[in-house]
Amino acid sequence: MIPILIDGxxxxxxxxxLASGLAVTLGLMNFINLAHGxxxxxxxxxxxxxxxxxxxxxxxxLPVAFVVPALVGAVLERTLYxxxxxxxxxxxxxxxxGLTFMAVSxxxxxxxxxxxxxxxxxxxxxRFALFGIAIGRYRAFLIVVCAALVVALxxxxxxxxxxxxxxxxxxxxRVARGLGIRVxxxxxxxxxxxxxxxxxxxxxxxxxxxxxxTFPLKYMVYFLIVVTIGGTAGLAGPFLAALIIGxxxxxxxxxxxxxxxxLITLLMIVLLVLRPQGLIARAR
Amino acid sequence: MTDxxxxxxxxxxxxxxxxxxxxxxDDLRRVGRLRPAELLFWGAALASFLVLPGSHLLLxxxxxxxxxxxxxxxxxxxxxxxxxxxxxxxxxxxxxAGIVSVRLTEEPLSGLVLGGLVAALAGALTGPLLTMRAxxxxxxxxTLGIAxxxxxxxxxxxxxxxxADGLSGVTVAPILGLFEFDLIGTTGYGYCLIVSFVLxxxxxxxxxxxxxxxxxxxxDNALRARAMGIPVAARLVGIYAFSAFIAGVAxxxxxxxxxxxxxxxxxxxxxxxxxxxxxxxxxGYLYGGLIGAVLFTVLQDRLAxxxxxxxxxxxxxxxxxxxxxxxxxxxxxxxxLRAGLSGRKxxxxxGEA
Numbered sequence: 001m002i003p004i005l006i007d008g009x010x011x012x013x014x015x016x017x018l019a020s021g022l023a024v025t026l027g028l029m030n031f032i033n034l035a036h037g038x039x040x041x042x043x044x045x046x047x048x049x050x051x052x053x054x055x056x057x058x059x060x061x062l063p064v065a066f067v068v069p070a071l072v073g074a075v076l077e078r079t080l081y082x083x084x085x086x087x088x089x090x091x092x093x094x095x096x097x098g099l100t101f102m103a104v105s106x107x108x109x110x111x112x113x114x115x116x117x118x119x120x121x122x123x124x125x126x127r128f129a130l131f132g133i134a135i136g137r138y139r140a141f142l143i144v145v146c147a148a149l150v151v152a153l154x155x156x157x158x159x160x161x162x163x164x165x166x167x168x169x170x171x172x173x174r175v176a177r178g179l180g181i182r183v184x185x186x187x188x189x190x191x192x193x194x195x196x197x198x199x200x201x202x203x204x205x206x207x208x209x210x211x212x213x214t215f216p217l218k219y220m221v222y223f224l225i226v227v228t229i230g231g232t233a234g235l236a237g238p239f240l241a242a243l244i245i246g247x248x249x250x251x252x253x254x255x256x257x258x259x260x261x262x263l264i265t266l267l268m269i270v271l272l273v274l275r276p277q278g279l280i281a282r283a284r
Numbered sequence: 285m286t287d288x289x290x291x292x293x294x295x296x297x298x299x300x301x302x303x304x305x306x307x308x309x310d311d312l313r314r315v316g317r318l319r320p321a322e323l324l325f326w327g328a329a330l331a332s333f334l335v336l337p338g339s340h341l342l343l344x345x346x347x348x349x350x351x352x353x354x355x356x357x358x359x360x361x362x363x364x365x366x367x368x369x370x371x372x373x374x375x376x377x378x379x380x381a382g383i384v385s386v387r388l389t390e391e392p393l394s395g396l397v398l399g400g401l402v403a404a405l406a407g408a409l410t411g412p413l414l415t416m417r418a419x420x421x422x423x424x425x426x427t428l429g430i431a432x433x434x435x436x437x438x439x440x441x442x443x444x445x446x447x448a449d450g451l452s453g454v455t456v457a458p459i460l461g462l463f464e465f466d467l468i469g470t471t472g473y474g475y476c477l478i479v480s481f482v483l484x485x486x487x488x489x490x491x492x493x494x495x496x497x498x499x500x501x502x503x504d505n506a507l508r509a510r511a512m513g514i515p516v517a518a519r520l521v522g523i524y525a526f527s528a529f530i531a532g533v534a535x536x537x538x539x540x541x542x543x544x545x546x547x548x549x550x551x552x553x554x555x556x557x558x559x560x561x562x563x564x565x566x567x568g569y570l571y572g573g574l575i576g577a578v579l580f581t582v583l584q585d586r587l588a589x590x591x592x593x594x595x596x597x598x599x600x601x602x603x604x605x606x607x608x609x610x611x612x613x614x615x616x617x618x619x620x621l622r623a624g625l626s627g628r629k630x631x632x633x634x635g636e637a
Contacts, residue, residue, distance in 0.1 A: 032421060080608065089420040090366050091607050094563055097556050098603025105597030217552065221428060228425045262436045269429045273413050276422040 002133050004254050005247060010139040012246020013146035014208060016239050018201030018219070019226040020153060021073075021194025027232030028170040029187060031081065032089055034096035036198055036223055037216030038103035039069040043199020044211040045107070048116040058121050065203035066196040073195025077188050085187075100216045107213040116211040138207060145204065149197070153235055166190055225268045231278020240279060308497065316492040325571065329477060340469035346581045347476040348537050353561040353573025354480075354487060355530035361568030362491055363523045364503030365414055368424045368555055369431030370531055373403040375550030377532030379438060381539040382451040390457040396479065396536045403532020404525045411521035428552070435550040450546030454539060465541075472541040479537060480574075483530050488570060490526065499523055560603055566615050 022036040043065035050056040050064060084095060124141055127134045157163040169176040169183045177183050202211070209219065225245060230238030245264060252263040271279070332343055352374055359365040377399035384395040410430055414423050438445045445451055458464040463471045490496050501509040502516050510516045539545040548554065557580075564583075565576025583602070587595040606614065 026421070032424065080604070084607065087607075089424075090360065090567075091611065093366060093368065093424065094559060094603050095607040097559070098600040098607070101556075101596045101600030102604070103600075105594045105600065109594055109597075221432065224425055224428075228421055258440065259436075262433060262440075265429045265432045265436070269413070269426055269433075272422045272426055272429075276419055 003135070004251055006133075006135055006139060006143075008247030008250035009243060010136075010142045010146075010246070011208065011250055012243040013150070014142055014201060014205050015222060015226055015246055016242035017146050017149055018198055018205065019223040019238060019242060020149075020201075020235065021191075021196075021198040022223050023227045023230065023232075023235060023238040024190055024194045026227050027230075027234075027238070028166070029085065029190070030232075031085060032092040032096065033081075034093060034220055034224075035099040035103065035216065036096075036195075037218075037220050038100055039073055039195040040198040040202030040205070040219070040223075041103065041107065041211065041213070041215040042069040042072060042202065043196075044202035044206050044215065045111060045116065046199065047203035047206060048118050048211060051118050052116075058118070058124070062200060062203055066200040069199030069202075070192040070196030074188055074192035077191040081191065082184065082187070100220070103216055104213050111213065113213055116206065118206050120207055142204060142208070149200075150235070150239060153197075157235060162186070162189075221265075225264070227278075229268060229271050229278055231275075231280040233278070233280050237278050237280035309494070312492055312494065312497065316489075322571075325574070326481065329481075333473060333477060337468065337470060340473040342581065342585075344469050344473045344476045344541050345538075346577050347473065347480050348534050348541070349558070349561055349580065350574040350577030351476075351480045351483060351537070352531055352534040353558050353565070353576055354484065354570060355527045355534065355573075356558055356562050357567060357570060357573045358487060358491070358527040358530070359524055360562065361570075361572070362496060362499045362503065363520055365520065365524065366420050366424055367427040368552075368559075369427035369429070370527075370558060371550055371552070371555035372427070372431040372434045373407060373528040373531035374535040374538075374554065374558075375431075375434060375438065376403045376406055376528075377535030378539045378545045378549040379445055379451065379535075380532070381536035382454045382545040383444060385454045385456060385540070386451065390455050392456050392459050392475075392540050395456075395540060396533055399536030399539075400529045400533040403535070404529035407525040407528025408521060411524035412517065414524065415517040415520045428555075431550060431552070431555060435547065438547055438550055446546075448547060450544060451539075452544060454543045454545065456540050456543060465543075469541065476537055476541065479533065483533060484570070484574070487526075487530065490523075491570065495519070495522075557599075560599060563603070563606055563611065567611065 018040050019036075021039065022033060025031045025033045025036070046065040046068050047058070047061040050061040051058060056064075080095075080099075084091060120138060124138045127136050128140075129135070157166070165176070165181045166186050168179070169181055169186050173183055202215070205211075209215075222245070226238050226242045229245070230236075230241035245267075248267060249261075249264050252259060256263065329347075333340075336343065352370075355373070356367065356370050359367060359370075380402040381395040381399040384398050389395070410426075413426050439447055441447070456465055459471065459475055463474070465471050491499070498509065498514045498519055501512070501514060502519060506516055535545075535549060538549065561576040561580045562573050563576070564579045565572035565574065583598075584595065587598045590598075
């Protein structure tokens with residue numbers, strides 16, 4: 001029971017880091033970015049290539065797995081995404097599906113379609129006992145790293161000048177612009193950080209979720225579920241949703257393996273029908 | 285896009301409402317008449333049947349894809365419901381037709397109708413989930429979720445669906461006891477064409493009726509439509525079920541023509557492909573799906589010979605480029621061309637109705 005709970009929490013935390021970028025673009029900037037998984041995949045491949053071909057240690061690859069997708073995200077945001085913010089949701093969907101297909105094919109072409117494997121450093125392998133409960137070291141590592149990221153994100157969003165500018169820009173672009181806030185720059189920076197976090201999540205997820213070119217399509221639904229169920233008011237909702245989904249998915253696969261992803265999808269539909277705005281909706 | 289719904293939303297003085305109603309009905313009747321270009325389109329479809337006997341198999345696929353995209357156009361273009369899981373109904377129809385053939389009867393029309401009805405029932409049952417306070421995003425997720433559930437379900441119910449191996453053993457008796465399905469697909473293509481044409485006429489009748497007009501009013505402004513007394517939820521569920529019926533029939537056609545069905549009829553890629561098909565042809569004038577299907581088939585053929593493994597890359601690129609250029613700007617090109625050719629001003633809304 002408790003190992004499953006811990007597994008679920010680790011999985012949920014990982015999902016949150018993966019989806020937090022989407023929570024920002026979708027929740028705050030109102031752009032339905034189905035291609036978010038492609039940035040996560042980029043991070044995963046950065047780590048895998050650096051480790052396997054260049055022998056870089058795992059921990060050192062993580063910042064790179066953040067920076068590369070963030071730069072790509074910043075460039076794409078300025079060139080392709082930004083002109084589409086005001087368009088219809090159908091346009092967002094079409095555009096980002098197209099981008100996802102391109103990313104999947106291009107990755108297959110460049111890297112091959114096989115699973116990417118990385119070998120974790122010894123101190124992250126195996127288990128250790130805490131109060132008599134065996135806990136996977138990597139799971140514990142994930143929980144610690146992701147929890148730190150969650151706290152950092154929340155602090156940036158609520159306590160810094162950047163955070164308050166971002167919230168102002170989201171609430172009312174025109175007024176924010178009138179106050180001298182550089183909305184475009186803030187959006188670009190936010191998109192870049194979101195993509196970077198996705199990439200970091202992708203890198204952290206390689207040992208747990210696997211990595212192959214279909215990653216963006218395979219996990220797209222999960223990211224979207226986290227954000228839609230969580231609601232678009234801030235990061236608390238998606239965080240809660242990610243934990244619920246992580247635990248429910250791991251428990252479901254353990255106790256009722258024949259149901260597969262049935263449970264999680266059903267949970268999503270029920271929650272969305274009951275609360276279309278998500279668990280924690282913005283007060284209006 | 286604003287077209288005739290102006291008549292509904294215009295702030296006419298009250299005593300004028302009879303005249304406005306009459307004008308709206310006249311307008312609908314005018315739009316409801318078949319235009320020469322439409323006859324040309326169906327004439328070309330008939331000609332393809334006679335002139336291209338070697339490509340009947342490919343053409344059947346095109347007709348099925350076109351019909352499927354047409355069903356999607358009904359909900360996206362006319363009702364404004366964005367769906368990422370329309371493949372659910374296509375797949376339901378495909379599996380129903382297959383199971384009917386394996387377990388009940390090999391007579392094709394009953395499988396076709398049952399496939400459509402099962403899909404329509406599913407549409408009617410899940411439609412209400414999309415109307416209650418739904419946002420675009422929650423609709424996307426719910427439709428995607430339902431398609432995922434069905435995919436999982438078909439995967440697990442191996443005794444019924446054949447699971448991951450697909451449903452084999454589908455046999456189809458001659459249509460009406462007269463026309464036997466042949467290897468080069470001539471009967472199949474004729475069958476697909478006739479079914480598509482009949483359903484197209486039905487869909488056309490629906491969207492050029494006052495009912496269709498009320499759908500467009502809902503699409504353009506649901507709040508205002510409700511304030512005018514249009515039963516928004518009932519209308520949306522109705523068109524959703526109708527669209528599901530057509531998608532189901534398209535799926536059933538695929539099963540009957542290929543005598544096989546497998547899990548990929550329910551896959552996400554199919555729902556995404558049909559979106560591309562519709563966008564290629566243009567949203568919101570019924571022919572978009574059909575024309576898009578032809579373009580898509582040609583593209584797929586060319587791109588697959590160019591780089592068989594990576595044709596999805598080019599599909600993605602096309603989607604991105606279409607959106608970046610702007611769908612409405614692309615849709616305006618034929619209208620402008622025609623205006624330039626005939627030297628008169630083409631009405632802006634004409635290409636859409």
